[in-house]
Amino acid sequence: MRQFLFAIAxxxxxxxxxxxxxxxxxxxxKNLIKYSDKISEAELKKNLYIIAGxxxxxxxxxxxxxxxxxxxISNYYKELGISGPNGNYFQxxxxxxxxxxxxxxxxxxxxxxxxxKPDEVLVISAHYDHEGIKNGKLYAGADDDGSGTVxxxxxxxxxxxxxxxxxxxxxxxxxxxxxxxxxxxxGSKYYSDHPIFPLTNTVANINIDMIGRIDYEHNxxxxxxLYVIGSNMLSTDLYNTVKKxxxxxKINLDYRYDDPNDPNRFYYRSDHYNFAKxxxxxxxxxxxxxxxxxxxxxxxDKIEYDLLKRRTQLTFNAAWLLANxxxxxxxxxxxxxx
Numbered sequence: 001m002r003q004f005l006f007a008i009a010x011x012x013x014x015x016x017x018x019x020x021x022x023x024x025x026x027x028x029x030k031n032l033i034k035y036s037d038k039i040s041e042a043e044l045k046k047n048l049y050i051i052a053g054x055x056x057x058x059x060x061x062x063x064x065x066x067x068x069x070x071x072x073i074s075n076y077y078k079e080l081g082i083s084g085p086n087g088n089y090f091q092x093x094x095x096x097x098x099x100x101x102x103x104x105x106x107x108x109x110x111x112x113x114x115x116x117k118p119d120e121v122l123v124i125s126a127h128y129d130h131e132g133i134k135n136g137k138l139y140a141g142a143d144d145d146g147s148g149t150v151x152x153x154x155x156x157x158x159x160x161x162x163x164x165x166x167x168x169x170x171x172x173x174x175x176x177x178x179x180x181x182x183x184x185x186x187g188s189k190y191y192s193d194h195p196i197f198p199l200t201n202t203v204a205n206i207n208i209d210m211i212g213r214i215d216y217e218h219n220x221x222x223x224x225x226l227y228v229i230g231s232n233m234l235s236t237d238l239y240n241t242v243k244k245x246x247x248x249x250k251i252n253l254d255y256r257y258d259d260p261n262d263p264n265r266f267y268y269r270s271d272h273y274n275f276a277k278x279x280x281x282x283x284x285x286x287x288x289x290x291x292x293x294x295x296x297x298x299x300x301d302k303i304e305y306d307l308l309k310r311r312t313q314l315t316f317n318a319a320w321l322l323a324n325x326x327x328x329x330x331x332x333x334x335x336x337x338x
Contacts, residue, residue, distance in 0.1 A: 022115070022116055023115075023167065023170075025324060025325065025326055028167065028170075028320070028324040029321070029324075031162075031167060032248075032317060032320050032321070033248055035158050035159075035161070035162050035167070035316070035320065036248070036313050036316050036317050036320070037313075038158045038161060039154055039155075039158060039309055039312050039313045040154065040309075041305050041306065041308070041309040043154055043157065044151070044154050044305060044308050044309060044312060045300075045303075045305050047076070047149075047150040047153055047154070048142060048146050048147065048149075048150045048212075048300050048303060048308075049300045050072060051069055051072065051073075051128070051146045051149050051150060052140040052141060052142035052146040052298075052299065052300045053140075053300075054138060054140075055068060056068055056069045056072075056140075057132060057133055057138070058130050058131055058132040058133050058138050058139045058140060058141060059128060059129050059130045059132065059141060060129065060130065060131060060132025060133070061100075061101045061103070061105055061129040061179050061180040061182065061183050061186070061187075062095075062101040062102060062104055062105045062179070062180075063103060063132055065132065066105075066106075066128070066129055066179060067104075067106070069128055069149075070090065070106050070108045070128065070177070070179075073108045073128065073149070073153065073177055074089035074090065074108055074110075076153055077089065077110035077153075077175070080156070080157055080160045081160060081164075082110040082111065082112060082156055082160050082175070083110070083111055084109050084110060084111055085109055085111040085174065085196050085197070086196075088109070089108060089109055089110070090106045090107070090108060090109070091106065091107040091108075091109060091190070091191065091194070091196060092104065092105075092106055093105040093106065093107065093179065093180070093186070093187065093190045097186075097190065098180065098183065098184075098186045098190075100180075100183040100184060100186070101180055101183055105129075105179040105180050105186065105187060105190075106179060107176060107177065107178050107179055107187050107190065107191055108128065108176075108177040109174060109175065109176055109177070109196065110156050110174075110175035111172065111173070111174055111175070112156075112159055112160065112163060112168070112169060112173045112175075113168075113172050114168070114169055114170050114171040114172040114173075114323070115168040115169065115170055116170040116171075117170050117171045117172075118171075118172050119172070119201050120171045120172065120201055120203050120328055121171065121172045121173070121174055121197045121201055121202050121203065122169075122171055122172070122173050122174070122202075122203055122204055122205075122206070122319060122322050122323050123173075123174045123176050123202055123204070123205045123206070123275065124152050124155060124156075124173065124174070124175055124176065124205075124206045124208075124315065124319055125152070125176040125177070125178060125188065125205060125206070125207045125208075125271050125272070126145050126148030126149045126151060126152045126176075126177060126178075126207065126208050126209060126271075127145045127148070127149075127177070127178045127179070127180075127181030127182070127187065127188075127209065127270075127271055128145065128146075128149045128177045128178070128179065129141075129178075129179050129180055129181055129182055129183075129187070130144060130145070130146070130182060131182060131294060137296045138296060139294070139295070139296055139298065140296070140298055140299050140300065141298055142212065142298050142299050142300040142302065142303055143210050143211075143212045143213045143287070143290075143293075143298050143302075143303060144209070144210050144293065144294065144298055145181070145208075145209045145210055146212075146300070147208075147210060147211045147212030147213075147303060147308055148207075148208035148209050148210065148211055149177060150308075151208050151211055151308070151311070151312040151315055152175050152177060152208065152315075153175075154312050155175070155312060155315055155316045155319060156173075156175045158316060159173060159316075159319070159320075169320075169323035169324055170323060170324045170325075171203060171322070171323045171324070171328075172197075173323055174196070174197065176188075176191065178191060178271050181209070181270065181271055185269075185270070185271055185273065185274055187271070188271035188272075188273075188274040188275070189274050191274070192274040192275060192277075192278060199275075199278050199280060202275065202280050203280075203281070203322065203328035203329060204235075204238055204280065204281045204282065204283075204322050204328070204329055205272050205275035205276075205280055205281070205282040205283070206272075206282075206283055206285070206315055206318055206319055206322075207270055207271050207272035207275075207282065207283070207284045207285070208284075208285045208286075208311070208312075209270040209271070209284065209285075209286055210286055210287050210288075210289075211226065211285055211286070211287050211307075211308060211311040211312070211315075212287065212303040212304060212305075212307065212308040212311075213287050213290050213292075213302065213303065213304060213307075214287065214288075214290065214304060214307070215287055215288025215289055215290050216288065216289065216290065217288060218288075222252070223304065223307065224251055224252055224307065224310065225251065225252040225253075225254050225287075226251050226252070226253060226254065226285055226286070226287065227254050227255075227256070227257050227258075227266075227284075227286040227287065227288055228242060228253045228255055228258060228283060228284075228285065229255075229258050229266055229267055229272075229283070229284040229285075229286060230258065230267055230272055230273075230282050230283050230284050231258070231281075231283040232255075232258060232333075233258075233260065233267070233276060233282075233333060233335075234276060234279060234280075234281045234282070234331050234332075234333050234335060235281035235329045235330060235331055235332060235333065236330070236332055236333070237281070237327075237329035237330050237332075238281040238282075238322075238329045241318055241321050241322055241325070241329065242283055242314075242318050244317075244321060245314055245317035245318035245320075245321055246314055246317070248317070249310055249313055249314055249317070251310060251311070251314055257286075266284070266286065267284070270284050270286070272284045276335065277335065279331050279335050281329045281331060283318070285311060285314065285315060287307075287311070
């Protein structure tokens with residue numbers, strides 16, 4: 001009798017769960033600022049001092065230091081209760097796949113399954129490799145791209161908190177930390193050639209690469225800026241989403257490099273490009289170059305943590321809007337190939 005009553009109660013619970021009314025888009029948007037405000041400067045700083053610490057040995061692609069960094073990221077997700085896609089936190093890139101890297105590279109992944117459109121996937125990416133140790137000097141890569149790495153981790157943490165409070169994203173989100181960017185965008189190339197989820201189901205890519213410093217073009221009075229690259233290359237919807245994501249923050253969004261003919265070729269130089277070349281709407285958030293770019297001086301003590309927080313909030317806001325929008329962003333422009 002007790003087993004019979006338990007079965008009835010379980011069935012009622014399952015019916016109740018299946019019959020829960022979907023959360024409206026308006027309610028998601030109403031709660032955007034509430035969760036955006038949970039992005040933590042202290043959490044970003046804590047994780048960056050670890051990711052760019054001496055133990056990680058500069059995170060050269062395929063090195064022991066990069067393996068340690070990848071393990072730290074995956075364990076962070078595990079502790080949050082964020083699984084990897086299909087229960088796997090690593091996409092292994094077989095040794096020898098790319099001649100520039102001798103060791104085993106791994107892309108690191110966290111995944112939150114969508115509540116209403118689980119087959120549609122938003123990818124939020126950053127590369128976690130850097131230059132390693134050269135001539136006995138540690139290249140810590142705090143800004144490049146430790147800042148983006150911890151930014152993705154922090155966005156994931158807050159999405160997980162929202163999920164636990166009943167606000168699971170409507171679309172699935174893949175938090176993707178790619179290897180081998182410094183060797184030629186290798187990890188993201190491998191992912192786009194061997195996607196965990198079909199590229200046709202990938203609605204957009206938000207890529208953050210260097211979001212913790214101020215570049216040559218800005219100073220103390222103009223420091224609250226961010227370069228936005230690629231948002232308008234393929235999709236007007238993505239461009240408008242980034243604008244909307246910034247309404248509460250009012251960061252100075254600088255579009256000077258948002259041009260396929262930019263002589264710096266920034267559009268082609270980070271991991272979003274391996275999504276964009278497949279006609280996936282993609283945006284690259286970037287703080288520009290500075291004296292410590294690819295130098296031993298790129299250390300965590302030089303990061304502007306208040307700016308890192310605000311730029312991570314913009315990333316979160318854009319992701320929240322894209323994940324919960326009624327429709328995926330439309331590709332309404334011609335792809336620009338390298």
